[in-house]
Amino acid sequence: MIQSMTGYGKAVINLPNKKITIELKSLNSKNLDLNARIPSHYREKELEIRNKVSKALMRGKIDLGLFVELTGEATSTSINSAVVQEYIRQLNTVVPGDAMDHLQMAVRLPDALKTEREDIDPKEYASILEALENALGAITNYRQSEGADLEKDFRQRVANISEHLEAVKTMDPERMDSVRERLTKAVSDLKEQVDQNRFEQELIYYLEKYDINEEVVRLQSHLDYFIQTMDGKQSNGKKLGFISQEMGREINTIGSKSNYAPMQQIVVRMKDELEKIKEQCLNVL
Template identity: 60%
Template sequence: MIQSMTGFGKATLQLPSKKITVEIKSLNSKGLDLNVRMPSVYREMELGLRTQLSNALERGKIDFAIYVENTTEQTATRVNIPIVKAYIGQLLEVYPNADETELMKMAVRMPDALKTEREEVDENEWKQIEGVISEAVGNIKSFRIAEGSALEKEFLQRIANIMTMMNATVAMDGERIENVKKRLSAALEDLKVTLDENRFEQELIFYLEKYDITEEKVRLENHLNYFIQTLADKEANGRKLGFITQEMGREINTMGSKSNHAAMQKLVVQMKDELEKIKEQVLNVL
């Protein structure tokens, strides 16, 4: 079962004095591009958190964020009262008749007028946050699985389309060979030369061997079946699917260069179109 790299997961936790919200967003990427945003109080936990996310999500451009909303009237920022009073006293020396309210407004803008008390990480609180992080990770993985299921259905449909067009191309091979024989015979008749039938047959066989697409058909069919088989693997396989589509493209291109037949070339173009749509979606596979 394939998974998409695109996903979104969210979970919330209500603590006595704050609300914790965890959000994870993932987009496709060649490797792991992890961006973590979290309050500074939890910064010491970032390294372990990155390891957890890397192991769980494996690949993608991942934005992880922890938001903290205080639900009480308490705040970590305090007015530095002695400093503010000192500023007001100094300002009164400069403006003896100034309104104290205006002086207060000026004082609180001065350096060190406000101080933020550094919070320490509460281990019990962090364990609860780890639980909500795990919940968000589970949600994004479920999202990825659902997206992967939709991608798998599209892949199977397009693989079936390519298989059908490939078989139709092979079915035209007999008609194409007859057309080549007729064109060569007509060209020789125009030259009005004596024709050695045995030599003509030998040259014709050699000529047609260069346009034979049997090997390409066999290899393309193997690649299509291997693609379907890889879709069912349990491990992450986006890169492998990408490599298989490259091989499929080579065989389709070779069939196109050998076709020398308008109807066959039209089918080859349609196969290329289906393959390009597969390649675009493979970029989203984990």
């Protein structure tokens, strides 16, 4: 079973004075690239949150967002009255204006507002972890759904390559006869007496040089292994990518050895299907 690296998950929790939203977005990447946006109040828990996300999603370019919206009267920020009053006193001596003007200037100056750092409420953090698990579950379901679509596409393209490979196998005797005929005609055009035994030996040498049986067998084996890997319990996009590279080597060798236009046309169609498989392998977890 394969999974896509593309996904999206979201979870929302409503606390007495807060609304906390967790969003996860994922795109394809060779390795894990996790970008986390977490309010400073929860920074001490960032490493634990990152580890949970990394363990669950494993690979991909992942954006994690934890957003807090205050819904009640509670706030951790207040006016630092003593500082503001001192600013106003000093402004009265250097800047002309009324009390409102001085107040507007004072609240913009450093330390006019103070934020009281509160310890994280264990119950609140437990709710956040629960929401994180829900968001991870949502993005995993998304990835699995995308993976199912990828799997259908892979199976169809592998079946297409197998069908083209059967056409190559069917055409091969005709191709070899054509190669033999061209070599025989080339020798006869020389209008020179040749040793028939030597000619047969050279002919066998060239026919063996153009033989594609080994490549055909290996390509079929790679196609079967690709399907077998997809049917495994773990999604392994890198392994599928390696198998597709091996498939490409065999297809290229068949094309270079064929020396027969109709077969080379089939090889081009196999290459087209394989390129689409390689592109999609980059999206597999």
